[in-house]
Each structure stands twice: as structure tokens, then as C-alpha cells.
Amino acid sequence: MPAHADAKVLARRAGLARAVRDDLAAAGLPLAPQDLDPTFAVGARVYVDPLDDDSGGGVFVAWSAHFVLVAAAMDAISEGRGEDDPCIQLSGTAERAMQDAIAEILSVAGYTVAKDTDDMQPFHLLVKERRVAASWRDRLDAQAAHREQTLAATYRDLGSQDDGDAAG
Secondary structure, three states: OOOEOOHHHHHHHHHHHHHHHHHHHHOOOOEOOOOOOOOOOOEEEEEEEOEOHHHOOEEEEEEEOOHHHHHHHHHHHHOOOOOOOHHHHHHHHHHHHHHHHHHHHHHHOOEEEEOOOOOOOOOOEEEEEEOOOOOOHHHHHHHHHHHHHHHHHHHHHHHHHHHHHHHO
């Protein structure tokens, strides 16, 4: 029986998965909701596999095409149609192209990713880590900090005016 990762590792993975989702959303990619049945999911699906690292666990990203295309490709495969079938070609091409695009987006955003780490799930990306580096988020963080300082100063000024009014 494969071993599960401990709570500390799972918490780190959850944080990494959240950051991956944020960065993919910022890049404009649609995200498949985590709690949605994968059959209905369309877009980038980011998930945490709870197994330990040696058993294949980690943070993964997969592209989910529309069910209509997936079903058509599965029908073609189950009917023994070859790789030249248009349903199989489009489905495979879409998954490979989106895997490449997602890998490039995440790499630029500072993540270390690996392709094709599992023969049973060939288009899933393994997100290994996020390197500490400058990020597009830095500007947002600076804006938020400035906003907090401005609001605090405004609050203090309003409090000072109220105190002056009460004394007068």
C-alpha cells in the first residue's frame, strides 16, 4: 500500500497549489473548480495528490478539454479507430499544447515543473516547487500595503478631528 504524505507536506502542497491556481488565473486561463466532478471540468485542473513523494504524490496540473471532445476521443479509442482519427488527434493535440503552455507560464512565474512523470497520466504536469524570485505579485502587494497605510492615516486623521470637535 502506498504511503501518504504527512500533514506538514500536505499543507505545503496546498499552499503551492493555491499559488499555482492564482498564477494561472492571472495569466487568463480558466480554472476547473476543485470540487467539481472531473467529467464536467473544463480548464486547468490543479490538484494535490496525498501520496508521499516516493509513491507519486505532489501538486499536479492537467488540462481538461470539454466533455464533448473527450467523449468523442474515448469513443474513437474504444472502437479501435487509429491515431489518425480526428477526435483522437484534436484531443491529444489540445492536451499537449495546453500542457506546454501551462508549463511555460508556470516556469516564467518561478515554478519548477516536470512533464510526463506518469505514464498513466501523460499530460499531467508535476509542480515541484516555486523558486523565491521577483513576481508580478510584488506590485499588487505594494499597492495593498500603500492602501492600508493610507486608510490607517485617514482613520487617525478622522479620529483626531473627532477628538478636536469633542474638546471644542
